[in-house]
Amino acid sequence: MATTTLSRLKAEQIKPMIGSCILNTKEELLSGELTGAINELLEQRGVLVFKQLHFTDDEQIAFTNALGGNATEIGYQNKAVFPISLDRRINQEAVEYLKGSLFWHIDGTMNDVPVRGSILTSKVLPTWGGNTEFANCYAAYDDLPEETKARIEGLRVVHTMWASQLYHTPEPTLKQLSDWQTRGQGKRELPLVWKHKSGRKSLVLGNTAQYVIGLEPEESACILHGLREVATSEPYHYSHEWEVGDSVMWDNTGTLHRAMPYDPDCGRLLHRTILQGDEPFA
Template structure:
């Protein structure tokens, strides 16, 4: 479907879907200049996901671009982008990243989650696999009926790393559960009232239970909201090409990697923007 190209403060972009995702069309040199940073930030908050098709940033350029948008948050011991792959030969985090195949928000174990992630494609998986899915948790909340919002407002949930284990390993050894549980738990609002005045859902595979609800009711709320938020009208699945960069607002979206063969060589490089707003 053809879409109109819009421009704001020199930023050229077009919507991909009505409720989520826009494609940014400026060339590399304009993006790296830093002049477009404020407009990109504004568009990101509005659209949730921004796609820079085949922009071809190398690692240094990706870091430089990230720094035009906010404070770059390095991961681990290195200063460069983080390798994202399920191939254990390439990443020491491959086992942990199995949880990324299920809908989640990054940083639910922190009081202040990261603002955004930027993912660039170095090696895609075979076509039809390995997409990255996104859903707009602002739009999903806005579309709920008023009576349902009244029922959910004020509820709080316990988040932890260990519940993600059961998504990909239904009968894990007790030692593995104990190890993941050692990370701890975090109590968060089910509905995030942002400093901007907007509200979004805080859900995903780290959500262990709703405080004050019986287990069955708690599960129905958590998984019912996931089903709602990931409906077609709130979601976008990005099929990767070499050189693509996609960034998403971690404070107003959920995301997941879609299944692919861990041995296929799929490789992404990730940078992050440091968080600026607590969940509360």
């Protein structure tokens, strides 16, 4: 019987500070033999792009499991594959939740252990817009001036899910606000600077970040918005323009992401699986 030796992981850098495009075949990726190299590169680069793989749901689940385990969606149990769409004909139950995805965020800020990453596969393109953007919060932290690092070291931030909803509905009814707060999994106090078990540090930002504990509202807002502005600026930013069949994976523990606006009724659809978290916020 002939034996096949898989080549090593083949990747091309997209931008100096963020993103790599993986060039291996689907068969090589699904073999499991590249798992260690993929996970290592994901932490280094923040975002990995797999062009025109055309994963089936079963293949995407298998790939996610090989990389460390497929977690079910927060608040949507028993869904190994989650449809990402603002079209109510596709995803009626989650449209309000998904509106928050149009603004910079990290998934799982309400969890003790956030998801390690996510994989999206494009199924239906929008009629306009709909790119997914990413920002490398490891690299952004590394490049901060030392005086800024000293200023923010040790700061703690309150995160709530309902704060993220105010981005798309800034004047909610009392009923809407109460519903968000009831379903929003409470609040969490998280570090502004996360020191990972690897020793690297990243910024914990996004639309769930409500205020910095112990600071006046004005100073708190300036810190959170100012750091987000830095982290999402050109050196650390990548925008993926989707083609049907593309898959994109990102390191959720050190990468912000958001969807760009698109026609919510156009049927745009991506299928998401999420990588089981293995490191609590610290």
